[in-house]
Amino acid sequence: MQIRDEASTALLTDQYELTMLAAALADGSARRQCTFEVFARRLPHGRRYGVVAGTGRLLDALSGFRFGPGELAVAAKFLPANTVDWLREYRFTGDIDGYAEGELYFPGSPILSVRGNFADCVVLETLILSIFNHDSAIASAAARMVSAAAGRRLIEMGSRRTHELAAPSSSRAAYLAGFDATSNLEAVRSFGVPGAGTSAHSFTLLHSGADGEHEAAAFSGQIDALGVGTTLLVDTFDITRGVATAVEVAGPELGGVRIDSGDLGVLARQVRDQLDELGATGTRIVVSGDLDEYAIAALRAEPVDVYGVGTSLVTGSGAPTAGMVYKLVEVDGIPVAKRSSHKQSRGGTKKAVRLARATGTIVEEIVYPAGAPAPATDGFQVRELQVPLVRAGEPVDGVATLARSRELVAQGLVSLPWEGLKLSDGEPAVPTTFLD
Amino acid sequence: MQIRDEASTALLTDQYELTMLAAALADGSARRQCTFEVFARRLPHGRRYGVVAGTGRLLDALSGFRFGPGELAVAAKFLPANTVDWLREYRFTGDIDGYAEGELYFPGSPILSVRGNFADCVVLETLILSIFNHDSAIASAAARMVSAAAGRRLIEMGSRRTHELAAPSSSRAAYLAGFDATSNLEAVRSFGVPGAGTSAHSFTLLHSGADGEHEAAAFSGQIDALGVGTTLLVDTFDITRGVATAVEVAGPELGGVRIDSGDLGVLARQVRDQLDELGATGTRIVVSGDLDEYAIAALRAEPVDVYGVGTSLVTGSGAPTAGMVYKLVEVDGIPVAKRSSHKQSRGGTKKAVRLARATGTIVEEIVYPAGAPAPATDGFQVRELQVPLVRAGEPVDGVATLARSRELVAQGLVSLPWEGLKLSDGEPAVPTTFLD
Incomplete structure (x- = not known):
């Protein structure tokens, strides 16, 4: 295969x-x-x-x-x-x-x-x-996303929305068109595209018990394993609390936070303000979730550092x-x-x-x-x-x-x-x- | 690969x-x-x-x-x-x-x-x-095409419009949903889907010389190699002439004719009448060219025997x-x-x-x-x-x-x-x- x-x-x-x-x-x-x-x-x-x-x-x-x-x-x-x-x-x-x-x-x-x-x-x-x-x-869809992103970092993460053996080729085509990295490990091996990715909601949910959720434990586990430069996914329960917990656990040197749902523009601004107030001025904001070239362009005025693009990329955006x-x-x-x-x-x-x-x-x-x-x-x-x-x-x-x-x-x-x-x-x- | x-x-x-x-x-x-x-x-x-x-x-x-x-x-x-x-x-x-x-x-x-x-x-x-x-x-798109075809034969021929390694899986999914055959040879090998296919316009055009086109020579060549049960592609130059030439060369036992362009409903009726007049009453009519479930349904009243479906199938029809x-x-x-x-x-x-x-x-x-x-x-x-x-x-x-x-x-x-x-x-x- x-x-x-x-x-x-x-x-x-x-x-x-x-x-x-x-x-x-x-x-x-x-x-x-x-x-x-x-x-x-x-x-x-x-x-x-x-x-x-x-x-x-x-x-x-x-x-x-x-x-x-x-x-x-x-x-x-x-x-x-x-x-x-x-x-x-x-x-x-x-x-x-x-x-x-x-x-x-x-x-x-x-x-x-x-x-x-x-x-x-x-x-x-x-x-x-x-x-x-x-x-x-x-590549044609990806190039439109690259020009919409206007120099911000783009990660291809659409493998799950295309045939498993088409996925590495999609990563290659996206990289060719100017994307910066891919989630797909076969593309890393076969084509030398830089890899990226840290965690999903399942990792946070995994740290739940009969007494409820333990987001801080999940964040600690991730930071212990991957270092403080990692990106924490902060929208599993409540984003404001998630950001607070992330900086509490990681300190202001935290590499990034990812937001995968909701109104990404509004949330990016809120999260940027919150991060800055907490002293995490260098922590990057990664957004993902049904992005296409239009959504990427619409976020141009917002404090977004990295876009993660999946479905629309691997399906050629229409x-x-x-x-x-x-x-x-x-x-x-x-x-x-x-x-x-x-x-x-x-x-x-x-x-x-x-x-x-x-x-x-x-x-x-x-x-x-x-x-x-x-x-x-x-x-x-x-x-x-x-x-x-x-x-x-x-x-x-x-x-x-x-x-x-x-x-x-x-x-x-x-x-x-x-x-x-x-x-x-x-x-x-x-x-x-x-x-x- | x-x-x-x-x-x-x-x-x-x-x-x-x-x-x-x-x-x-x-x-x-x-x-x-x-x-x-x-x-x-x-x-x-x-x-x-x-x-x-x-x-x-x-x-x-x-x-x-x-x-x-x-x-x-x-x-x-x-x-x-x-x-x-x-x-x-x-x-x-x-x-x-x-x-x-x-x-x-x-x-x-x-x-x-x-x-x-x-x-x-x-x-x-x-x-x-x-x-x-x-x-x-x-498979979900294919099933809609199968119900639109209401029992007529469906051939999957979309390999060229999807990733080369996704194509055999597409053939499998279409067959699973009720398609009858595929053009894709890897699907024949890997999944046992029945294969189908005879010729493209290039074969007719190949039989051209400084003195012009030789559609009859192309049809003869195909029939000599594949037998009279084959399907001849009749729309390279002029369909009416193509059908006449096809029956002239193959006789009334000709297996099928394929129409790949134009108003398929109108053409299917014309071609059926012409075939019947020529005594080729058993010759099947195959239509192809940008068919989807809606076009298939729209041809239900026409004398179409076989649908060839490509792009819309392998792209999930939207x-x-x-x-x-x-x-x-x-x-x-x-x-x-x-x-x-x-x-x-x-x-x-x-x-x-x-x-x-x-x-x-x-x-x-x-x-x-x-x-x-x-x-x-x-x-x-x-x-x-x-x-x-x-x-x-x-x-x-x-x-x-x-x-x-x-x-x-x-x-x-x-x-x-x-x-x-x-x-x-x-x-x-x-x-x-x-x-x-």
Whole structure:
């Protein structure tokens, strides 16, 4: 049940990819050179930008996309022998270019271009989309929370509100987008995200007896074990009494208090005043409990030091999947595209540049045919958005380290025009022009 | 990156569980006998019932919840040596009672009662909640789709819109709730869910050349490889032409056609008429593309044979997490509960019964203290809802097989009063009475 590098990712695949493979091997079309493109037709309702995330995890998952005996046994139940033989030898040997992890994206941005023969590329559809749709949804929501928090510390604590194996990836995506720490220990191990967390209400309630509650005993126990720098949860019974008891037990050097219920703004002010009166002027106030980017922003004027965010983070704050698709756009050098209603796409392998003013503020994205010359850019600063990610099946060295991806999100947020950072519903922060 | 039974699940845990453990071991409170209860304070907005799912996966994950050298190395970075030593020997040795997998639940239903000493139970909080909150969210949404489909076939195809390792669990939860098949091959392997899937638009587009498109060649290739019983995707270019070509190539014995875009109701009628005129009266119509329970219900009058459901299924159709919590309710026989605002809970270990009329239609759920006699039930049929799931750390044999859980959902849906199956926003289908 745990993420293991050596395990196969090959069955994280939709059956139709392998039936298409069988048909394409049989009629010879499997050898045609193809480009598949990953893009989002639109951003989630009202969002002004998205954050590309998942690249680092995809590069790891690619190396595990091999069919061993267990995977082949499943495939053999519905595939002809020659297809099973082909899968036995499969490893991806194509190239992938794409937006760097942490880059902002907009509707139609060619986030990945996957190139190789049809057989090589078609089997990766589900794995690529699952990773990117999940991680980008979380990172995109997280980035809004980061800008709402305006520099205050953010802890991701949503593991319990998402699939147990999605949780570490959510922590990674949140950290990438600028969160400071996570509650999830597998994310600490797998991705090196800093860990955080001290206690829950159960620990205080545990110190109850036939004679009633003993909050002071719980606080003493925690401080003895974790030191005076710990954060005490003060809202199990009565917050004012909880704060008084906390400082009584810990002294004014207490690291922090956490409030997990009630009107957090009012309570934060009361608790700050109370702490200051008790001389605990350095004790931080941590708030948690159904926070999202709007609640975080609404607390900006209050004396909150740390936000703990759970459900809304891991569910993408209303947009739990990024809605990216994986579409065949070119076959043997010829652009192809679905034509029927509502789901048209643009054929051909593409590149993209983003234009910025001298100040660094971005003004436009231009998507153009990969074979065409770069578009004229009227004196703006120009940055090419696709970078090489995979060459002949091998990840390009150092192309998606978490530290670098985190830096890129921070740079991206700074580059947005001011309307782009508004939390209210709006249009994409910059327009995208598609050149034929 | 794959689900492996032998791997440890122990770090799928929030850090605070282990810091609480350290403090509880230090002050002796770790040995107190506790009951933790899993319940949902409320159903997602407007929902009339929930479906318990995750039990089978939890029982598997429990046996993998052991701290090996890798897990201990992470723990040792923030825990004292005696706590690390304790974790080295840890396996859960307590008892768990709970609603059977597939049982319906309502606000406040005591879905699980986890009993043991504090240390034994506290470390399982995140694992239990992650599994139940995910799987129950998916199963609850899926059950609404199943009742909307009114007996027509449903295929789960949402893997690409959720985390790659959440996808197989989503398939399992959908199947449990009454779906017929899944696109996800890992779900086929891990859980025995029937697989389904034939082709995507890319396969048709692949058969393009400098001289244009060759839909007939794509259809031929697919039929040669997969047989005439396959389902051809007919909406890549023009649906009417696509259907004509499909029957021309496959003959009237063609298994099915799939429509993935446009006004599915109008198109299904047109395509049915066209197929019938061509003599393909047995060819099934599969529809897909942004379906949810409302769209499924809206197509009830149309000649649709199979629904393919993706995004809305794996994102819980607006409720991606079930919102269950894990609360300490009893310590050494004494009920305990948090008292501060908004998040009060009811102390004490509980049991629950569900009352039904002689027809089997349920009328009420009664939650009562585990130590009290079963409540008076006025001549109604009475069913006790909690069953033994784990005894002394070991799963009770055969208690959560997928086949049995699936049967239980079907029985549960039949037992609901008719308003309970309405898709519109409403109150819980039956009231719950809490006895002190």
